[in-house]
Amino acid sequence: MSRKSSENQAFSLKIISWYKANPRELPWRGTTDPYKIWLSEIILQQTRVAQGLPYYYAFSETYPTVKDLALAPESEVLRLWQGLGYYSRARNLHSCAKFIWYELGGIFPNTYSELLKLKGVGSYTAAAISSFAFGEVKAVVDGNVFRVLARYFGIDTDIASGKAKIEFETLANKLIPNENPGEYNQAIMDFGARLCVPKNPDCPKCPLKETCFAYQKNLVKDLPVKINKTKVKERNLHYYVIRCGENWVWKKRKSGDIWEGLHDFPHSEGEPAPYLGISEEKPRLIPKKYRHILSHQRLNASFSELEIPLEKHQELSKWCENEGYLLVAENEIEYLAKPKLIVNFLTDQGI
Ligand code: SF4
The missing domain is CATH 1.10.340.30 (Hypothetical protein; domain 2)
Structure with missing residues (x-):
């Protein structure tokens, strides 16, 4: 040998x-x-x-x-x-x-x-x-x-x-x-x-x-030597938590971005939208901010709430259908697959 x-x-x-x-x-x-x-x-x-x-x-x-x-x-x-x-x-x-x-x-x-x-x-x-x-x-x-x-x-x-x-x-x-x-x-x-x-x-x-x-x-x-070339992108996500009685508006994420197949809420990037297509009410901003770190992205998230009156339920479900959103009863939320950021938010809301 x-x-x-x-x-x-x-x-x-x-x-x-x-x-x-x-x-x-x-x-x-x-x-x-x-x-x-x-x-x-x-x-x-x-x-x-x-x-x-x-x-x-x-x-x-x-x-x-x-x-x-x-x-x-x-x-x-x-x-x-x-x-x-x-x-x-x-x-x-x-x-x-x-x-x-x-x-x-x-x-x-x-x-x-x-x-x-x-x-x-x-x-x-x-x-x-x-x-x-x-x-x-x-x-x-x-x-x-x-x-x-x-x-x-x-x-x-x-x-x-x-x-x-x-x-x-x-x-x-x-x-x-x-x-x-x-x-x-x-x-x-x-x-x-x-x-x-x-x-x-x-x-x-x-x-x-x-x-x-x-x-x-x-x-x-x-040792070992590791030269980190990964660029980390900062993103500002603004979520809209839209509720109508016991129902919540959810979005199933599509391919081409993070969290494919998981559920979160309708959202925009950059500045929050003052109004949403479904109501003339301004969404109410929740003061707490959330930060979530992924391998290539840092997410800064904020949430606004919007309550839709029960009499507008039908209009809301039509809007959801057009926008590709889902209306989910509160007691069904736990069965949806969700990113940790959203789970953290729901925990803070007592859900
Ligand atoms: S193999 Fe690792 S733990 Fe062992 S002496 Fe070398 S550096 Fe230390």
Whole structure:
């Protein structure tokens, strides 16, 4: 064995023995059901384990099989996903389940390259499912793995660049052992999530410290290198909360903007409109302002209320029909899938 490959082997063995000595009970660990693994991986993308856990339980209990998920209405799936953000994940999850059920006869793809063809499944998720469920020797490379490898091997390539993906995947695939590749993948992800954490990792307790480049050269704070080029857009949204007795006017969001398929209220951007087409009354501004941060947008939201008298109910429903709005009874609101910003507003209103 060359010196290089024995060093790589030592790295993998130390990571695995750390993992065995520091077990973490997670409901999807130990399963080889690709559906459950896929569910957990999609839920955990851009989400911390503690936040994702209740969603994993809710989804795996409501939809124990890919068939159950495929046959569920999209509105129900989005409602269950509510609060987790990045809703395209939920839509992809659902359309993927339908594809597996209707096009693949309910049989989950069982290789890395077949898994990659699924909507919303990138190289990371395909590697996770193929190694955990089918023992394929494919290394996962997520944010945790980037960090561990960049620090341990002293790699200063910008991890946000396309070049980094290839460089780190090549290295990771040299490190992964042929035996129990799934265990190694879980181990390195856990190692990054719990020991080699972004801020102040506990290096003195790390089994890799003697040979870790960053620790030895005092560069732990400087690695990995990430040049953030994401431009964040500021948006001012003004919502109109229009009520007529027990009915509220809602809007189902369309594609081409944030929150596709979720429900919010009619709104305008920039300055609030003084009057709405349905009434000569001025909407009453609610003083509290709301701020909501998404990955590429910062939303500043304000709300105005408008009460429509009961005798104008018919006129209101016609207006809603023309404008593409929905009239929803107050006791039905909880069943609508809504963005967190709107949930926060409703909570403040005691709904
Ligand atoms: S020594 Fe510190 S920086 Fe290096 S791998 Fe261990 S925890 Fe990470």
